[in-house]
Amino acid sequence: MPHPDDRPAPPPADGDAAWSGDARPGDGVRPGDARPGDGVRPGDAFRHESQGVGDPVRTFHPRRAPLGERRTGALERLWPRFGVSVHDPALGLPPTGPDGTLDAVRLFGRSAPLVLEIGSGMGDATAAMAAADPGRDYLAVEAHLPGIANLLVLLDERGLSNVRVAHGDALDLVRRTVAEGSLDAVHVFFPDPWPKARHHKRRIIAPDHVALLRSRLRVGGTLHCATDWAEYAEQMLEVVAADPGLTNPHGGFAPRPDHRPVTKFERRGLDAGRASHDVVATRTR
Numbered sequence: 001m002p003h004p005d006d007r008p009a010p011p012p013a014d015g016d017a018a019w020s021g022d023a024r025p026g027d028g029v030r031p032g033d034a035r036p037g038d039g040v041r042p043g044d045a046f047r048h049e050s051q052g053v054g055d056p057v058r059t060f061h062p063r064r065a066p067l068g069e070r071r072t073g074a075l076e077r078l079w080p081r082f083g084v085s086v087h088d089p090a091l092g093l094p095p096t097g098p099d100g101t102l103d104a105v106r107l108f109g110r111s112a113p114l115v116l117e118i119g120s121g122m123g124d125a126t127a128a129m130a131a132a133d134p135g136r137d138y139l140a141v142e143a144h145l146p147g148i149a150n151l152l153v154l155l156d157e158r159g160l161s162n163v164r165v166a167h168g169d170a171l172d173l174v175r176r177t178v179a180e181g182s183l184d185a186v187h188v189f190f191p192d193p194w195p196k197a198r199h200h201k202r203r204i205i206a207p208d209h210v211a212l213l214r215s216r217l218r219v220g221g222t223l224h225c226a227t228d229w230a231e232y233a234e235q236m237l238e239v240v241a242a243d244p245g246l247t248n249p250h251g252g253f254a255p256r257p258d259h260r261p262v263t264k265f266e267r268r269g270l271d272a273g274r275a276s277h278d279v280v281a282t283r284t285r
Protein backbone atom coordinates (compact mmCIF):
# COMPACT_ATOMS: atom_id res chain seq x y z
CA MET A 1 0.00 0.00 0.00
CA PRO A 2 1.46 3.39 -0.89
CA HIS A 3 2.54 5.62 1.94
CA PRO A 4 -0.23 8.20 2.47
CA ASP A 5 2.07 11.01 1.52
CA ASP A 6 3.09 9.33 -1.73
CA ARG A 7 -0.30 10.22 -3.18
CA PRO A 8 -0.42 13.14 -5.55
CA ALA A 9 -0.54 16.40 -3.66
CA PRO A 10 -4.04 17.82 -3.29
CA PRO A 11 -4.85 21.01 -5.15
CA PRO A 12 -3.16 23.89 -3.37
CA ALA A 13 -5.19 25.92 -0.94
CA ASP A 14 -6.02 29.42 -2.03
CA GLY A 15 -2.85 31.41 -2.43
CA ASP A 16 -0.49 28.46 -1.89
CA ALA A 17 0.57 28.23 -5.49
CA ALA A 18 -0.45 31.73 -6.43
CA TRP A 19 3.08 32.83 -7.06
CA SER A 20 4.31 32.31 -10.55
CA GLY A 21 6.72 35.21 -10.18
CA ASP A 22 9.70 35.54 -12.42
CA ALA A 23 10.97 32.04 -11.80
CA ARG A 24 11.22 29.65 -14.68
CA PRO A 25 11.29 25.93 -14.06
CA GLY A 26 14.84 24.80 -13.48
CA ASP A 27 16.48 28.16 -13.41
CA GLY A 28 17.57 27.79 -9.81
CA VAL A 29 16.24 31.08 -8.53
CA ARG A 30 18.26 32.49 -5.69
CA PRO A 31 16.61 33.73 -2.52
CA GLY A 32 16.38 37.42 -3.12
CA ASP A 33 15.58 37.05 -6.83
CA ALA A 34 11.89 37.14 -5.99
CA ARG A 35 10.64 40.54 -4.91
CA PRO A 36 8.99 41.05 -1.56
CA GLY A 37 5.34 41.62 -2.19
CA ASP A 38 5.16 38.89 -4.81
CA GLY A 39 3.22 36.90 -2.21
CA VAL A 40 5.59 33.97 -2.65
CA ARG A 41 5.17 31.18 -0.16
CA PRO A 42 5.15 27.41 -0.30
CA GLY A 43 2.16 25.27 0.49
CA ASP A 44 2.46 22.55 3.10
CA ALA A 45 2.11 19.73 0.62
CA PHE A 46 4.62 18.72 -1.99
CA ARG A 47 4.85 15.88 -4.36
CA HIS A 48 7.14 13.01 -3.47
CA GLU A 49 9.13 12.31 -6.59
CA SER A 50 9.89 8.74 -7.42
CA GLN A 51 13.55 7.98 -7.98
CA GLY A 52 12.67 5.20 -10.37
CA VAL A 53 14.13 2.23 -8.51
CA GLY A 54 11.25 1.79 -6.12
CA ASP A 55 10.15 4.74 -4.08
CA PRO A 56 12.52 5.89 -1.39
CA VAL A 57 10.79 5.87 1.97
CA ARG A 58 9.78 9.01 3.76
CA THR A 59 11.63 9.60 6.99
CA PHE A 60 9.10 12.10 8.35
CA HIS A 61 5.47 12.12 9.38
CA PRO A 62 3.42 13.99 6.81
CA ARG A 63 1.29 16.39 8.80
CA ARG A 64 -0.53 19.62 8.37
CA ALA A 65 -0.88 22.28 10.97
CA PRO A 66 -2.38 25.73 10.74
CA LEU A 67 0.26 28.36 10.20
CA GLY A 68 -1.39 31.23 12.03
CA GLU A 69 -1.17 34.86 11.02
CA ARG A 70 2.36 35.54 12.23
CA ARG A 71 3.91 32.61 10.41
CA THR A 72 1.87 33.17 7.26
CA GLY A 73 3.11 36.74 7.22
CA ALA A 74 6.68 35.60 7.83
CA LEU A 75 6.51 33.19 4.89
CA GLU A 76 5.20 35.85 2.55
CA ARG A 77 7.70 38.44 3.66
CA LEU A 78 10.84 36.37 4.25
CA TRP A 79 10.65 33.44 1.84
CA PRO A 80 12.17 35.47 -1.01
CA ARG A 81 15.17 36.29 1.18
CA PHE A 82 15.85 32.98 2.89
CA GLY A 83 13.77 30.23 1.31
CA VAL A 84 14.24 27.65 -1.41
CA SER A 85 12.09 24.68 -2.30
CA VAL A 86 13.47 21.19 -2.77
CA HIS A 87 10.67 20.25 -5.13
CA ASP A 88 8.93 23.25 -6.65
CA PRO A 89 10.71 25.33 -9.31
CA ALA A 90 8.00 27.99 -9.07
CA LEU A 91 9.09 28.67 -5.49
CA GLY A 92 12.79 28.78 -6.33
CA LEU A 93 14.93 25.69 -6.38
CA PRO A 94 18.36 25.97 -4.78
CA PRO A 95 20.76 27.68 -7.21
CA THR A 96 23.01 25.27 -9.06
CA GLY A 97 26.24 25.60 -10.98
CA PRO A 98 27.08 24.33 -14.46
CA ASP A 99 27.47 20.76 -13.16
CA GLY A 100 23.96 20.85 -11.67
CA THR A 101 25.08 20.81 -8.04
CA LEU A 102 24.27 23.32 -5.33
CA ASP A 103 25.95 26.69 -5.80
CA ALA A 104 26.33 27.67 -2.16
CA VAL A 105 28.15 30.89 -3.03
CA ARG A 106 25.06 32.12 -4.88
CA LEU A 107 22.74 30.84 -2.19
CA PHE A 108 24.56 32.60 0.67
CA GLY A 109 26.33 35.36 -1.20
CA ARG A 110 29.72 34.28 0.11
CA SER A 111 32.05 31.30 0.30
CA ALA A 112 32.12 29.57 3.71
CA PRO A 113 32.04 26.03 5.12
CA LEU A 114 28.53 24.65 4.83
CA VAL A 115 26.52 22.84 7.50
CA LEU A 116 23.44 20.90 6.41
CA GLU A 117 20.80 20.52 9.09
CA ILE A 118 18.26 17.83 8.33
CA GLY A 119 14.89 18.18 10.06
CA SER A 120 15.38 21.57 11.68
CA GLY A 121 11.96 21.38 13.33
CA MET A 122 10.95 24.77 14.71
CA GLY A 123 14.44 26.05 13.96
CA ASP A 124 15.42 27.08 17.48
CA ALA A 125 18.61 24.98 17.50
CA THR A 126 19.50 26.10 13.97
CA ALA A 127 19.12 29.77 14.78
CA ALA A 128 21.09 29.50 18.03
CA MET A 129 23.91 27.44 16.50
CA ALA A 130 24.21 29.63 13.42
CA ALA A 131 24.28 32.77 15.57
CA ALA A 132 27.15 31.31 17.60
CA ASP A 133 29.00 30.16 14.48
CA PRO A 134 29.03 33.10 12.05
CA GLY A 135 31.98 31.72 10.07
CA ARG A 136 29.91 28.85 8.67
CA ASP A 137 26.73 28.82 6.61
CA TYR A 138 23.71 26.70 7.60
CA LEU A 139 21.24 25.16 5.20
CA ALA A 140 18.24 23.95 7.23
CA VAL A 141 15.94 21.49 5.48
CA GLU A 142 12.53 20.73 6.90
CA ALA A 143 9.42 19.07 5.49
CA HIS A 144 7.04 20.69 7.97
CA LEU A 145 5.97 24.13 6.84
CA PRO A 146 5.17 25.71 10.23
CA GLY A 147 8.73 24.86 11.32
CA ILE A 148 10.11 26.60 8.23
CA ALA A 149 7.96 29.65 8.95
CA ASN A 150 9.06 29.73 12.58
CA LEU A 151 12.72 29.62 11.58
CA LEU A 152 12.14 32.52 9.17
CA VAL A 153 10.78 34.56 12.08
CA LEU A 154 13.86 33.71 14.17
CA LEU A 155 16.26 34.65 11.36
CA ASP A 156 14.54 37.97 10.91
CA GLU A 157 14.35 38.75 14.64
CA ARG A 158 18.03 37.88 15.18
CA GLY A 159 19.33 39.42 11.98
CA LEU A 160 21.05 36.21 10.88
CA SER A 161 22.54 36.16 7.40
CA ASN A 162 24.26 32.75 7.46
CA VAL A 163 21.12 30.59 7.32
CA ARG A 164 18.92 29.52 4.41
CA VAL A 165 15.89 27.28 4.67
CA ALA A 166 14.79 24.61 2.25
CA HIS A 167 11.29 23.17 2.31
CA GLY A 168 10.94 19.53 1.35
CA ASP A 169 12.61 16.17 1.70
CA ALA A 170 16.25 16.63 2.68
CA LEU A 171 17.26 13.27 1.25
CA ASP A 172 15.88 14.26 -2.16
CA LEU A 173 17.88 17.49 -1.95
CA VAL A 174 21.06 15.67 -1.00
CA ARG A 175 20.67 12.99 -3.68
CA ARG A 176 19.92 15.42 -6.48
CA THR A 177 21.73 18.61 -5.71
CA VAL A 178 24.44 18.42 -3.06
CA ALA A 179 27.90 17.72 -4.50
CA GLU A 180 30.12 14.99 -3.13
CA GLY A 181 32.58 16.26 -0.55
CA SER A 182 30.93 19.69 -0.33
CA LEU A 183 29.66 19.75 3.28
CA ASP A 184 31.58 20.63 6.41
CA ALA A 185 29.01 18.98 8.66
CA VAL A 186 25.62 17.30 8.67
CA HIS A 187 23.38 17.68 11.72
CA VAL A 188 20.49 15.34 12.39
CA PHE A 189 19.04 16.23 15.78
CA PHE A 190 16.17 14.24 17.27
CA PRO A 191 15.02 12.63 14.03
CA ASP A 192 11.62 10.95 14.11
CA PRO A 193 12.30 7.72 16.05
CA TRP A 194 9.81 5.50 14.20
CA PRO A 195 9.62 3.15 17.20
CA LYS A 196 7.55 0.35 15.65
CA ALA A 197 9.70 -2.37 14.08
CA ARG A 198 7.74 -2.23 10.81
CA HIS A 199 8.61 1.47 10.55
CA HIS A 200 12.34 1.16 11.24
CA LYS A 201 12.97 1.39 7.50
CA ARG A 202 11.84 5.04 7.77
CA ARG A 203 14.64 5.96 10.15
CA ILE A 204 16.98 8.49 8.65
CA ILE A 205 20.04 7.12 10.41
CA ALA A 206 20.21 3.87 8.50
CA PRO A 207 23.09 2.44 6.44
CA ASP A 208 22.04 3.68 2.98
CA HIS A 209 21.12 7.18 4.16
CA VAL A 210 24.32 7.48 6.17
CA ALA A 211 26.42 6.34 3.19
CA LEU A 212 24.70 9.05 1.12
CA LEU A 213 25.32 11.74 3.74
CA ARG A 214 28.94 10.64 4.25
CA SER A 215 29.59 10.93 0.51
CA ARG A 216 28.54 14.61 0.63
CA LEU A 217 30.84 15.43 3.57
CA ARG A 218 34.37 16.59 2.91
CA VAL A 219 37.04 14.27 4.27
CA GLY A 220 37.38 15.44 7.88
CA GLY A 221 33.78 16.68 7.94
CA THR A 222 31.43 15.47 10.66
CA LEU A 223 28.06 13.79 10.93
CA HIS A 224 26.44 14.74 14.24
CA CYS A 225 23.26 12.98 15.35
CA ALA A 226 21.35 13.12 18.60
CA THR A 227 18.37 11.21 19.91
CA ASP A 228 16.54 10.60 23.16
CA TRP A 229 15.40 7.16 21.97
CA ALA A 230 17.84 4.68 23.61
CA GLU A 231 17.45 1.89 21.09
CA TYR A 232 17.75 4.31 18.13
CA ALA A 233 20.88 5.73 19.76
CA GLU A 234 22.41 2.25 19.76
CA GLN A 235 21.42 1.87 16.10
CA MET A 236 23.14 5.18 15.33
CA LEU A 237 26.37 3.88 16.91
CA GLU A 238 26.12 0.63 14.95
CA VAL A 239 25.39 2.30 11.62
CA VAL A 240 28.29 4.72 12.03
CA ALA A 241 30.65 1.90 13.09
CA ALA A 242 29.69 -0.19 10.05
CA ASP A 243 30.24 2.62 7.52
CA PRO A 244 33.66 2.13 5.90
CA GLY A 245 34.26 5.87 5.44
CA LEU A 246 33.35 7.05 8.94
CA THR A 247 35.25 6.99 12.22
CA ASN A 248 33.76 7.63 15.64
CA PRO A 249 36.44 9.60 17.52
CA HIS A 250 34.68 8.95 20.84
CA GLY A 251 34.36 5.19 20.40
CA GLY A 252 30.83 5.37 21.83
CA PHE A 253 28.49 8.26 22.59
CA ALA A 254 29.97 11.74 22.39
CA PRO A 255 29.78 14.04 25.39
CA ARG A 256 26.83 16.40 25.01
CA PRO A 257 28.26 19.44 23.24
CA ASP A 258 27.52 22.79 24.89
CA HIS A 259 26.84 24.34 21.50
CA ARG A 260 23.78 22.15 20.84
CA PRO A 261 20.82 23.93 22.47
CA VAL A 262 18.03 21.97 24.16
CA THR A 263 15.05 21.99 21.82
CA LYS A 264 11.39 21.36 22.51
CA PHE A 265 11.80 17.74 21.39
CA GLU A 266 14.78 17.14 23.64
CA ARG A 267 13.02 18.84 26.57
CA ARG A 268 9.98 16.61 26.07
CA GLY A 269 12.22 13.52 26.16
CA LEU A 270 14.06 14.73 29.26
CA ASP A 271 10.76 15.45 31.02
CA ALA A 272 9.66 11.90 30.19
CA GLY A 273 12.90 10.53 31.69
CA ARG A 274 14.65 9.84 28.37
CA ALA A 275 18.30 10.88 28.33
CA SER A 276 19.76 12.28 25.12
CA HIS A 277 22.67 10.68 23.32
CA ASP A 278 24.97 12.35 20.81
CA VAL A 279 26.76 10.38 18.10
CA VAL A 280 29.53 12.14 16.19
CA ALA A 281 31.42 10.61 13.29
CA THR A 282 34.15 11.97 11.03
CA ARG A 283 34.55 11.17 7.35
CA THR A 284 37.96 9.57 6.95
CA ARG A 285 37.85 8.63 3.28
Ligand SMILES: C[S@@+](CC[C@H](N)C(=O)[O-])C[C@H]1O[C@@H](n2cnc3c(N)ncnc32)[C@H](O)[C@@H]1O
Binds near residue numbers: 142147263265
Ligand atom coordinates in the same frame (compact mmCIF):
# COMPACT_ATOMS: atom_id res chain seq x y z
C1 LIG B 1 11.33 15.11 15.99
S1 LIG B 1 11.57 16.49 14.96
C2 LIG B 1 13.05 17.25 15.63
C3 LIG B 1 13.25 18.65 15.17
C4 LIG B 1 14.52 19.36 15.63
N1 LIG B 1 15.70 18.78 15.02
C5 LIG B 1 14.64 19.41 17.11
O1 LIG B 1 15.56 18.81 17.66
O2 LIG B 1 13.81 20.07 17.74
C6 LIG B 1 12.17 15.77 13.46
C7 LIG B 1 11.94 16.68 12.29
O3 LIG B 1 12.63 16.18 11.17
C8 LIG B 1 11.84 16.43 10.02
N2 LIG B 1 12.28 15.48 8.98
C9 LIG B 1 12.42 14.15 9.09
N3 LIG B 1 12.87 13.62 7.94
C10 LIG B 1 13.05 14.66 7.09
C11 LIG B 1 13.50 14.75 5.74
N4 LIG B 1 13.86 13.67 5.04
N5 LIG B 1 13.54 15.97 5.17
C12 LIG B 1 13.17 17.07 5.86
N6 LIG B 1 12.74 17.05 7.14
C13 LIG B 1 12.68 15.85 7.75
C14 LIG B 1 10.41 16.25 10.49
O4 LIG B 1 9.49 16.94 9.69
C15 LIG B 1 10.49 16.82 11.91
O5 LIG B 1 10.15 18.18 11.93
